[in-house]
Amino acid sequence: MRRMIPLSRPDITEEDIEEVVEVLKSGRLSLGDHTRKFGEVVAQYVGAKYGWPVSSGTAALHLILESLDVKEGDIVLVPSFTFIASVNVILMKKAIPVFVDVDRRTLNVSSETLEDAIKRCLKGFKQGDVHIKGVPGFFMAVDVFGHPLDWDGVLEVCSRYGITVIEDSCEALGSEYKGKKTGTFGVAGAFAFYPNKQITTGEGGVVVTDSEQIFTLVKSMSNQGRGEDEKWLYHVRFGYNYRIDEMSAALGLSQMERIDRILEKRSEAADRYSKMLKDLPWVQVPVVEEYVTRMSWFVYVIRLNGPDRDRVMKYMEEKGVQVRNYFHPVHLQPFYEKTFGNMRGLLPVTEEESKKTLALPFFTNISPKEQERVVEILEEAVERVG
Numbered sequence: 001m002r003r004m005i006p007l008s009r010p011d012i013t014e015e016d017i018e019e020v021v022e023v024l025k026s027g028r029l030s031l032g033d034h035t036r037k038f039g040e041v042v043a044q045y046v047g048a049k050y051g052w053p054v055s056s057g058t059a060a061l062h063l064i065l066e067s068l069d070v071k072e073g074d075i076v077l078v079p080s081f082t083f084i085a086s087v088n089v090i091l092m093k094k095a096i097p098v099f100v101d102v103d104r105r106t107l108n109v110s111s112e113t114l115e116d117a118i119k120r121c122l123k124g125f126k127q128g129d130v131h132i133k134g135v136p137g138f139f140m141a142v143d144v145f146g147h148p149l150d151w152d153g154v155l156e157v158c159s160r161y162g163i164t165v166i167e168d169s170c171e172a173l174g175s176e177y178k179g180k181k182t183g184t185f186g187v188a189g190a191f192a193f194y195p196n197k198q199i200t201t202g203e204g205g206v207v208v209t210d211s212e213q214i215f216t217l218v219k220s221m222s223n224q225g226r227g228e229d230e231k232w233l234y235h236v237r238f239g240y241n242y243r244i245d246e247m248s249a250a251l252g253l254s255q256m257e258r259i260d261r262i263l264e265k266r267s268e269a270a271d272r273y274s275k276m277l278k279d280l281p282w283v284q285v286p287v288v289e290e291y292v293t294r295m296s297w298f299v300y301v302i303r304l305n306g307p308d309r310d311r312v313m314k315y316m317e318e319k320g321v322q323v324r325n326y327f328h329p330v331h332l333q334p335f336y337e338k339t340f341g342n343m344r345g346l347l348p349v350t351e352e353e354s355k356k357t358l359a360l361p362f363f364t365n366i367s368p369k370e371q372e373r374v375v376e377i378l379e380e381a382v383e384r385v386g
């Protein structure tokens, strides 16, 4: 019986384990030096002034919206082709997510799709059962699968309409657009470290920003609204327990020490897949646009042009190759349909392309042999059931 090839697998070294064990032995398990330092290291790595770690990428995004004082009824532009947390945090603030379609090549929001959505909002339109009319205040930008947006055009549109940009860079730690790292294009950015990410802390996230005010608010609100002096039973504002623990922060620090090697290995694995797949006419491999000076690969997502994606997925899973339909659009998720009504037809490109996407097993230490096996099973699946 062959071993299953998982969709993802964290890269944990002996050094990582030692760092975590050291923390456990120290007795200081929360709010210690590792937490502060992890935030600083991530901020320095991406070129931001401040960084503060929290308990998840979702918490990071929520705190950014809190610190910007997003209000009930505010319009927040967001792609539907993303992980659900990008949109759920907007609902946490009782704001209105307005879904934006994506560019067919990159599956990212483009300046054109963004401007189309803005114009729709200004004119007034129905999103499902909800009538939307107004000036969008915010754009939740997502560097999907690690691929940066085409930021020059997107930022130009946002500045023309006075829209504040929040960057959901949860999938893109280390990616660069024209030499500048993602996470730094909006007023604040978020990274996530779930075990399928480029680096992991188990659960965890980081907020990065150049704004001292956002940093101060995020830090305070992640710790029950305590003030700058962190006095224990004294709370100067509303807050949450979104703290990361010291073990997770130590793991993150240890992983950050080899981030460049991790990203290199992932790039090599992506290149290997692209080479192996290039002669299969029904496979569309992921594009990396020229403006991307460094691609930090989160997942490797192909599109199947022709074969039945769902049947291929089922066959591959049965053969022990874990695959995933990244992403089923948020606006078509049962909860969103219940909340906003039927939105089918709203986003033609998102709806068409998401039917074809297939994430192959992809992780830092995936071996060429495992990748060969994945491609073999993919070909077999298409031949038999596609």
Ligand SMILES: Cc1ncc(COP(=O)(O)O)c(C=O)c1O
Binding pocket: 056, 057, 058, 059, 082, 083, 085, 086, 142, 168, 170, 171, 192, 193, 194, 204, 205
């Ligand atoms: C685009 C995007 N946004 C937000 C998140 C949320 O991060 P977390 O799972 O750490 O809460 C993720 C992580 O999966 C993500 O991929």
